[in-house]
Amino acid sequence: MADWSGYLNLILQGALVTAQLTIYGSALALVAAFLAGMGRLAPWRAVRWLSTLYIEFFRGTSIYVQLFWAYFVLPFMGITLSPLAAGILALGLNVGAYAAEVVRGAILSVPRDQYEATVALNLTGAQRMRHVIVPQALPLMLPTFGNNAIELLKATAVVSLISLTDMTFQAQIVRAQTGNTLIPFAMILILYFAMALLISAGMRSLERRMTRGLDGVR
Amino acid sequence: MTAPIIRIKELDKSFGTLRVLDGLSFDVMPGEKLALIGPSGSGKTTILRILMTLETISGGHIEVCGEQLYHMQRNGREVPADAAHLHHMRRHIGMVFQHFNLFPHKSVLDNITLAPMLTKAEPRARAEARAMELLEMVGLADKARAMPSQLSGGQKQRVAIARALALQPRIMLFDEVTSALDPELVEEVLLVMKRLAAETDMTMLLVTHEMGFAHEFADRVLFFDKGRIVEQGPPDQIFRNPEHERTQTFLRKIIAAGHRV
Numbered sequence: 001m002a003d004w005s006g007y008l009n010l011i012l013q014g015a016l017v018t019a020q021l022t023i024y025g026s027a028l029a030l031v032a033a034f035l036a037g038m039g040r041l042a043p044w045r046a047v048r049w050l051s052t053l054y055i056e057f058f059r060g061t062s063i064y065v066q067l068f069w070a071y072f073v074l075p076f077m078g079i080t081l082s083p084l085a086a087g088i089l090a091l092g093l094n095v096g097a098y099a100a101e102v103v104r105g106a107i108l109s110v111p112r113d114q115y116e117a118t119v120a121l122n123l124t125g126a127q128r129m130r131h132v133i134v135p136q137a138l139p140l141m142l143p144t145f146g147n148n149a150i151e152l153l154k155a156t157a158v159v160s161l162i163s164l165t166d167m168t169f170q171a172q173i174v175r176a177q178t179g180n181t182l183i184p185f186a187m188i189l190i191l192y193f194a195m196a197l198l199i200s201a202g203m204r205s206l207e208r209r210m211t212r213g214l215d216g217v218r
Numbered sequence: 219m220t221a222p223i224i225r226i227k228e229l230d231k232s233f234g235t236l237r238v239l240d241g242l243s244f245d246v247m248p249g250e251k252l253a254l255i256g257p258s259g260s261g262k263t264t265i266l267r268i269l270m271t272l273e274t275i276s277g278g279h280i281e282v283c284g285e286q287l288y289h290m291q292r293n294g295r296e297v298p299a300d301a302a303h304l305h306h307m308r309r310h311i312g313m314v315f316q317h318f319n320l321f322p323h324k325s326v327l328d329n330i331t332l333a334p335m336l337t338k339a340e341p342r343a344r345a346e347a348r349a350m351e352l353l354e355m356v357g358l359a360d361k362a363r364a365m366p367s368q369l370s371g372g373q374k375q376r377v378a379i380a381r382a383l384a385l386q387p388r389i390m391l392f393d394e395v396t397s398a399l400d401p402e403l404v405e406e407v408l409l410v411m412k413r414l415a416a417e418t419d420m421t422m423l424l425v426t427h428e429m430g431f432a433h434e435f436a437d438r439v440l441f442f443d444k445g446r447i448v449e450q451g452p453p454d455q456i457f458r459n460p461e462h463e464r465t466q467t468f469l470r471k472i473i474a475a476g477h478r479v
């Protein structure tokens with residue numbers, strides 16, 4: 001019988017890596033999503049074009065290829081990243097491209113009336129976005145952002161390809177060393193599921209807090 | 219003789235192939251209270267929206283406070299106004315909308331203080347003191363902390379009026395501000411506007427289907443049809459003795475529909 005507490009520890013260490021990838025990757029995705037989502041609505045053609053290019057490129061190529069580029073190809077261009085940084089970069093930019101469309105859609109769905117009120121009050125374009133449009137678009141984005149974060153969590157498993165010791169990688173190690181498949185994979189199944197539940201619950205509570213006072217408007 | 223505060227000259231506006239305003243010209247004097255009336259689709263809202271720079275124009279010129287609204291001078295030539303010029307001109311003008319357009323995520327007080335704090339860099343304390351005065355004036359001082367969703371339509375519209383006033387524009391535009399309200403809530407809004415008209419020297423343009431109110435409120439009434447002024451004059455003349463047949467027909471229909479004149 002194997003030393004299960006040691007193996008358990010290994011998987012928990014992997015869970016920590018998975019959590020890090022998910023948290024930092026989501027943070028990067030959020031920034032990228034706002035830059036590109038609002039960029040697509042910017043009054044400058046070059047910004048719109050760049051944003052569209054980013055979104056189409058990262059949605060149109062696979063996360064595997066993006067990860068390989070981040071880890072194996074960028075060094076040839078003089079940019080060497082740690083496996084963790086490469087994983088965060090690829091995951092964040094990939095999911096950010098999907099979330100950018102969410103940002104754009106939510107901003108466009110704020111009623112035109114609201115935009116017109118900001119014109120009548122002579123706010124500048126930036127003030128309009130920051131104080132009126134984005135605060136109302138945010139609650140509309142949150143449910144889909146939750147899904148995006150869960151997608152990102154699930155996609156973290158690909159980083160084992162660049163020898164990052166995430167949860168799935170560790171489960172494979174444990175399986176190889178113990179010959180037992182059921183226990184390690186049942187464990188990570190539960191851990192992935194628990195993390196996804198945590199994300200959902202967090203998003204729901206955030207959503208509740210943000211829509212307070214907005215009731216009866218839409 | 220003072221100069222007009224608004225000069226509209228040969229204004230054209232088309233939506234695609236639909237010509238909505240057709241060579242429209244009229245002046246408004248400072249402090250004047252103008253009522254714009256006319257059948258649905260005659261272009262009344264479009265005029266106000268053009269003055270608020272919410273539309274573009276298809277031709278003609280508009281002067282506001284002595285400066286061109288949609289044009290500016292570049293190297294001695296007249297060119298279309300850019301965003302900065304529109305921003306510069308908009309400070310003269312405020313607008314109250316049919317559907318209030320309050321910011322649902324901000325309290326009543328924050329709705330009113332937002333623009334003065336952002337566009338005039340007013341400190342919060344001063345903006346709030348002024349907002350409270352305005353709320354007092356529209357009879358809603360006790361609702362300062364409420365959210366818009368907690369207000370009735372009439373209360374929302376009074377907040378919207380206070381919000382527009384907070385920027386102290388010289389010209390105020392009102393587009394059917396009572397037509398989205400339940401009948402029993404109309405009076406409280408009209409009362410606020412009557413007070414405003416009596417107490418300020420602001421120039422006001424009012425689009426309305428409330429002929430009784432237009433009669434009482436306005437110094438001059440403009441009757442529109444198909445994007446042109448058919449007839450204009452003091453309210454007594456337009457409402458009691460309209461010259462044109464189209465004006466007569468319009469007023470007869472309105473009276474038949476149960477509006478008092």
Ligand SMILES: Nc1ncnc2c1ncn2[C@@H]1O[C@H](COP(=O)(O)OP(=O)(O)OP(=O)(O)O)[C@@H](O)[C@H]1O
Binds near residue numbers: 257258
């Ligand atoms: N954004 C738009 N696109 C196309 N047509 C428009 C647009 N806005 C207004 N119109 C048309 O322009 C005409 C004038 O509209 P406007 O809203 O100015 O009329 P109005 O006099 O205010 O009418 P009402 O009394 O019904 O409010 C109408 O035929 C309307 O359908």
Ligand SMILES: [Mg+2]
Binds near residue numbers: 263
């Ligand atoms: Mg109208």
